[in-house]
Amino acid sequence: MITSILFSSCKKESTEIFQDTPGKVDVKFDAVFGNQDFALNTDLTTGTKTFKFNKFRYWVSNVVLVKTNGEEYNVPKSYYLLEETSAVAVQDGDYTYPANKRELVELSNIPAGEYKAIKFGIGVESKYNDNLSLQIGELSQLNGMTNVSWMWHTSYIFTAIGGTANENAIAKTIKIETGLNTNYRTVTLNFPQNLSIGSTKSTAIDIKADVAKVLDGIDVMATPIVGAAQASTMTALANNYATKVFSVSLVK
């Protein structure tokens, strides 16, 4: 009688006791530059160009884990700001967002099972991009990744790369950003082998984010500043993020 009172009041939770219990998975977004580790304020060369970066920031959103049977688990409220950045002057220098390196996203409460792939958005989908007051996950106006004048559309900056580029003794300051609803992209990455998630062991997904691939095909010396006015370049960048930049190096 006691058990029946308990279970009927909160039935949803109690039924899960008889299945495998949910587990955690650490998703690491390791920034690289081709074969080198990505680092700020360090010369990083690809072809004839040498870069010195002071920021690499991007929103990862709507994370989905795909089971081997094709079933999908949508991680609730999954909006994360991944970054490796020097201090950022926000609101024209009204305040400073401190230097930060963040590459780890901890997903908890993932239903136990065999998984084969991960999907996530780069940027913020239109519902939240169009309404800065709807805060969910890590979305915020306070971290210098929102915009009111950069493209005259009050919305989020989806991705941002800053620093300098050098080629043939010519130096350019680069500010390469993406945003706008049309440039929201979803990335799908298959795992090299299936990953079993559950409460009995710790699991991890290691993802490489290759900054050199972000700039693949972009003439940064001709177009060092990319904003909404450089619409075709911005779309090319968004497509690079969708298809080239991210790869899974390891699941364990």
Place this chain on the structure above:
Amino acid sequence: MVNAKIIVLIAVALVLSVSSCKKEETDIIDQQVNESYQPNAPSNLPAFIDDVDNPLTKEGVKLGRMLFYDKRLSGNNQLSCASCHRQDLAFTDGLALNNIGLSGATLHRSAPALINMAWAKNGLFWDGGSTNLESQAFGPLTSPDEMFQNLFELEAELKAIPMYVKQFNLAFKDGIKSANVAKALAQFQRTLISGNSVYDKYKRKENGAQLTTVELQGMQLVEQKCKSCHSGELFTDNSYHNNGIDSHFNDDLEGTYQGRFRVTFNPFDLGKFKTPSLRNIMLTAPYMHDGRFANIDEVLTHYSSGVKASSTVDQLLYQNNGQLGIPLSSLEREAIKAFLNRLTDQEFITNKNISNPHL
């Protein structure tokens, strides 16, 4: 003895089961405290449709009104929203381009009137650069040329004011946050409803309200010549048009003259600006996105003989035997002005429910 033990166990079990589901109950209590708010929309206006993500509540609207009129919302505590959106001028400032922002720079755009914002669901700002009032608020709040408020400081500042701590907690579950400042301001602005002009009372046949013969002529002329864009009872289609004030759209002044193109980057949108409502139009001079026309006569002269051709100029402006312009005789102009005067809503500009609550 055994029975007593069982009773105790049942009691413990009941307490546990109740406590595990407590969250839902407090949610219900929150909603009961903060009752929803139904604005009084006059019957000739379209039905009021609330915002799904930020529905009006009594306490939210009250908070929004307090914030709208509070100078502490600006970085130097000298400017409130109402500094540029005055109730006596239908919530605009009477200036072409003001320079009262923190940087002292002259703005590139004229402060728009705030009239019937609840129905303005097709973008805010002259070029539609914000999708809703909630996002729009962050523009003037943070711009160095306007209120230049550091959003971290704003939260700290508000948390030090007991009146705001109390009112934010009444209005929003998560209390003082910059996102809730935007939400409250949006709620208040959606209650700025104008629909009680002489024209409205005539339309609703209230208290024997009448329009004179000349005013009725003016009404007919507006219907024939202006209402394609200034349409319906809102007197705006809330859309974007090139009304021929310029013929070249270079990117001077940060693309100010490019209009909606600046947001969409669609060449079809070059020089297009949002249609302002004709309601209270006699209070909202000077006119156009940059306030270039000082009075309504200049506006009527523009439409009759000053419209400039370009690839995006609105086809509706070819009203002169296939030529650009809307020919108007001097009698027609006087009739139109007489009618426009009847769109002034005295109750709107004196309504104590939307005036400064800090006075």
